Amino acid sequence: xxxxxxxxxxxxxxxxxxxxxxxxxxxxxxxxxxxxxxxxxxxxxxxxxxxxxxxxxxxxxxxxxxxxxxxxxxxxxxxxxxxxxxxxxxxxxxxxxxxxxxxxxxxxxxxxxxxxxxxxxxxxxxxxxxxxxx
Amino acid sequence: xxxxxxxxxxxxxxxxxxxxxxxxxxxxxxxxxxxxxxxxxxxxxxxxxxxxxxxxxxxxxxxxxx
Numbered sequence: 137x138x139x140x141x142x143x144x145x146x147x148x149x150x151x152x153x154x155x156x157x158x159x160x161x162x163x164x165x166x167x168x169x170x171x172x173x174x175x176x177x178x179x180x181x182x183x184x185x186x187x188x189x190x191x192x193x194x195x196x197x198x199x200x201x202x203x204x205x206x207x208x209x210x211x212x213x214x215x216x217x218x219x220x221x222x223x224x225x226x227x228x229x230x231x232x233x234x235x236x237x238x239x240x241x242x243x244x245x246x247x248x249x250x251x252x253x254x255x256x257x258x259x260x261x262x263x264x265x266x267x268x269x270x
Numbered sequence: 271x272x273x274x275x276x277x278x279x280x281x282x283x284x285x286x287x288x289x290x291x292x293x294x295x296x297x298x299x300x301x302x303x304x305x306x307x308x309x310x311x312x313x314x315x316x317x318x319x320x321x322x323x324x325x326x327x328x329x330x331x332x333x334x335x336x
Contacts, residue, residue: 147303208305231285237307238294242286244308245293248317256292263319267312268300 144186148212153184155202171201189216205235 143149156165163171169180172194182188190198190213199206211233214223227233234242245254254260286294308316 205305208303232291232294234286234294235305237305238297241297241308242290242293244313244316245290248313248320250320253287253289254320255289256296260293260319261296263315264296264300267315268306270300 141186143183143189143216146186146189146212146216148190148209148216149184149186151209151212152180152190152198152202155204156180156184159202168198168201172198189213189218205237207233207238208235 156168159168165180166177169177172180174180174194179188183190190209192210192213195210195213196206199209202209211223214220214226223233306312
Protein backbone atom coordinates (compact mmCIF):
# COMPACT_ATOMS: atom_id res chain seq x y z
CA UNK A 137 0.00 0.00 0.00
CA UNK A 138 1.35 3.42 -0.95
CA UNK A 139 2.34 5.85 1.81
CA UNK A 140 -0.27 8.57 2.30
CA UNK A 141 2.24 11.11 3.63
CA UNK A 142 5.30 10.76 1.39
CA UNK A 143 6.53 14.23 2.35
CA UNK A 144 5.68 14.03 6.03
CA UNK A 145 8.53 14.94 8.35
CA UNK A 146 10.48 16.80 5.69
CA UNK A 147 12.19 20.00 6.70
CA UNK A 148 9.71 21.96 4.62
CA UNK A 149 6.55 20.41 6.08
CA UNK A 150 7.88 20.97 9.61
CA UNK A 151 8.89 24.55 8.81
CA UNK A 152 5.51 25.48 7.32
CA UNK A 153 3.66 23.90 10.22
CA UNK A 154 5.77 25.95 12.62
CA UNK A 155 5.50 29.16 10.61
CA UNK A 156 1.70 28.96 10.20
CA UNK A 157 1.41 28.51 13.97
CA UNK A 158 3.68 31.51 14.55
CA UNK A 159 1.57 33.69 12.28
CA UNK A 160 -1.75 32.57 13.75
CA UNK A 161 -2.25 35.74 15.83
CA UNK A 162 -1.87 37.83 12.67
CA UNK A 163 -3.54 35.78 9.96
CA UNK A 164 -5.31 32.49 9.49
CA UNK A 165 -4.10 29.53 7.50
CA UNK A 166 -6.87 30.22 4.97
CA UNK A 167 -5.59 33.78 4.52
CA UNK A 168 -2.05 32.53 4.04
CA UNK A 169 -3.24 30.01 1.45
CA UNK A 170 -5.16 32.74 -0.35
CA UNK A 171 -2.19 35.15 -0.30
CA UNK A 172 0.02 32.39 -1.64
CA UNK A 173 -2.36 31.92 -4.55
CA UNK A 174 -3.47 28.39 -3.76
CA UNK A 175 -6.78 27.73 -5.50
CA UNK A 176 -7.41 24.80 -3.19
CA UNK A 177 -7.56 26.19 0.36
CA UNK A 178 -6.64 22.75 1.72
CA UNK A 179 -3.28 22.81 -0.03
CA UNK A 180 -1.44 24.20 3.00
CA UNK A 181 -2.92 21.49 5.21
CA UNK A 182 -1.77 18.89 2.70
CA UNK A 183 1.76 20.34 2.59
CA UNK A 184 1.90 20.47 6.38
CA UNK A 185 0.70 16.88 6.65
CA UNK A 186 3.11 15.76 3.95
CA UNK A 187 0.50 14.39 1.59
CA UNK A 188 1.77 16.71 -1.13
CA UNK A 189 4.95 18.62 -1.79
CA UNK A 190 5.35 22.30 -2.45
CA UNK A 191 5.58 23.04 -6.17
CA UNK A 192 8.65 25.12 -6.95
CA UNK A 193 6.57 27.68 -8.83
CA UNK A 194 4.64 28.43 -5.62
CA UNK A 195 7.75 29.17 -3.55
CA UNK A 196 8.01 32.92 -3.93
CA UNK A 197 4.29 33.60 -3.36
CA UNK A 198 4.17 31.31 -0.34
CA UNK A 199 7.37 32.84 1.06
CA UNK A 200 5.76 36.25 0.83
CA UNK A 201 2.57 35.01 2.49
CA UNK A 202 4.60 33.40 5.27
CA UNK A 203 6.85 36.45 5.58
CA UNK A 204 9.89 34.26 5.18
CA UNK A 205 12.94 34.18 2.98
CA UNK A 206 12.25 32.77 -0.51
CA UNK A 207 15.74 31.33 -0.95
CA UNK A 208 15.43 29.39 2.27
CA UNK A 209 12.00 28.06 1.27
CA UNK A 210 13.26 27.21 -2.22
CA UNK A 211 16.13 25.16 -0.76
CA UNK A 212 13.71 23.26 1.47
CA UNK A 213 11.35 22.66 -1.47
CA UNK A 214 14.18 21.25 -3.53
CA UNK A 215 15.10 18.87 -0.73
CA UNK A 216 11.65 17.33 -0.79
CA UNK A 217 11.40 14.02 -2.57
CA UNK A 218 12.23 14.26 -6.23
CA UNK A 219 14.27 17.44 -5.98
CA UNK A 220 17.36 16.27 -4.07
CA UNK A 221 19.50 16.09 -7.16
CA UNK A 222 18.14 19.36 -8.54
CA UNK A 223 19.81 21.60 -5.99
CA UNK A 224 23.46 21.11 -6.99
CA UNK A 225 22.54 21.55 -10.65
CA UNK A 226 20.55 24.72 -9.95
CA UNK A 227 23.37 26.15 -7.85
CA UNK A 228 25.99 25.25 -10.46
CA UNK A 229 24.04 27.01 -13.18
CA UNK A 230 22.67 30.00 -11.28
CA UNK A 231 24.99 30.37 -8.29
CA UNK A 232 24.69 29.67 -4.59
CA UNK A 233 21.24 30.03 -3.03
CA UNK A 234 21.53 32.30 -0.03
CA UNK A 235 18.91 33.98 2.11
CA UNK A 236 18.81 37.72 2.78
CA UNK A 237 20.18 37.11 6.26
CA UNK A 238 23.02 35.09 4.77
CA UNK A 239 23.74 37.93 2.35
CA UNK A 240 23.96 40.24 5.35
CA UNK A 241 26.34 37.82 7.11
CA UNK A 242 28.53 37.70 4.02
CA UNK A 243 28.56 41.48 3.76
CA UNK A 244 29.56 41.67 7.42
CA UNK A 245 32.36 39.14 6.83
CA UNK A 246 33.57 41.04 3.77
CA UNK A 247 33.58 44.33 5.64
CA UNK A 248 35.17 42.96 8.82
CA UNK A 249 37.90 41.17 6.89
CA UNK A 250 38.65 44.13 4.63
CA UNK A 251 37.46 42.20 1.56
CA UNK A 252 40.27 39.65 1.93
CA UNK A 253 38.09 36.60 1.23
CA UNK A 254 39.03 34.99 4.54
CA UNK A 255 39.21 31.23 4.93
CA UNK A 256 37.07 29.57 7.57
CA UNK A 257 39.78 29.00 10.14
CA UNK A 258 39.51 27.19 13.44
CA UNK A 259 39.42 30.61 15.07
CA UNK A 260 36.45 31.59 12.92
CA UNK A 261 34.63 28.33 13.67
CA UNK A 262 35.18 28.88 17.40
CA UNK A 263 33.81 32.39 17.11
CA UNK A 264 30.67 31.29 15.27
CA UNK A 265 30.06 28.51 17.78
CA UNK A 266 30.43 31.05 20.56
CA UNK A 267 28.10 33.53 18.93
CA UNK A 268 25.38 30.89 18.83
CA UNK A 269 26.23 29.31 22.18
CA UNK A 270 27.27 25.95 20.68
CA UNK B 271 -0.48 44.35 -5.44
CA UNK B 272 2.82 45.20 -7.08
CA UNK B 273 5.89 43.17 -6.40
CA UNK B 274 9.42 43.81 -7.54
CA UNK B 275 11.05 40.50 -8.34
CA UNK B 276 14.50 39.96 -6.88
CA UNK B 277 16.97 37.18 -7.37
CA UNK B 278 16.78 34.52 -4.70
CA UNK B 279 20.26 33.28 -5.47
CA UNK B 280 22.58 35.95 -4.18
CA UNK B 281 20.52 39.11 -3.88
CA UNK B 282 22.74 42.14 -3.66
CA UNK B 283 25.94 40.15 -3.99
CA UNK B 284 28.04 38.95 -6.87
CA UNK B 285 28.59 35.20 -6.84
CA UNK B 286 30.19 33.69 -3.80
CA UNK B 287 33.77 32.51 -3.46
CA UNK B 288 34.64 29.02 -2.24
CA UNK B 289 35.60 30.51 1.12
CA UNK B 290 32.28 32.30 1.41
CA UNK B 291 30.41 29.10 0.60
CA UNK B 292 32.31 27.48 3.46
CA UNK B 293 31.26 30.28 5.84
CA UNK B 294 27.62 29.95 4.81
CA UNK B 295 27.74 26.16 5.09
CA UNK B 296 29.19 26.35 8.59
CA UNK B 297 26.64 28.96 9.68
CA UNK B 298 23.84 26.69 8.46
CA UNK B 299 25.33 23.73 10.29
CA UNK B 300 25.75 25.53 13.60
CA UNK B 301 22.36 27.25 13.48
CA UNK B 302 20.55 24.16 12.20
CA UNK B 303 19.52 26.14 9.15
CA UNK B 304 17.33 28.53 11.11
CA UNK B 305 18.56 31.52 9.09
CA UNK B 306 19.43 33.86 11.98
CA UNK B 307 19.94 37.54 11.33
CA UNK B 308 23.36 39.10 11.93
CA UNK B 309 22.43 41.35 14.82
CA UNK B 310 24.73 44.15 15.93
CA UNK B 311 26.01 42.08 18.85
CA UNK B 312 26.72 39.10 16.60
CA UNK B 313 28.54 41.23 14.04
CA UNK B 314 30.61 42.82 16.80
CA UNK B 315 31.60 39.32 17.98
CA UNK B 316 32.40 38.36 14.41
CA UNK B 317 34.68 41.38 13.97
CA UNK B 318 36.85 40.08 16.80
CA UNK B 319 37.84 37.18 14.54
CA UNK B 320 39.66 39.60 12.27
CA UNK B 321 40.84 42.07 14.89
CA UNK B 322 43.89 40.12 16.07
CA UNK B 323 45.12 37.99 13.19
CA UNK B 324 48.24 36.88 15.06
CA UNK B 325 46.22 35.04 17.68
CA UNK B 326 44.85 31.62 16.80
CA UNK B 327 41.80 32.34 18.92
CA UNK B 328 41.26 28.62 19.48
CA UNK B 329 41.26 28.98 23.26
CA UNK B 330 39.35 32.27 23.33
CA UNK B 331 35.83 32.25 24.75
CA UNK B 332 33.62 33.94 22.15
CA UNK B 333 30.45 35.38 23.52
CA UNK B 334 27.78 37.70 22.25
CA UNK B 335 27.35 40.54 24.76
CA UNK B 336 24.05 40.57 26.65
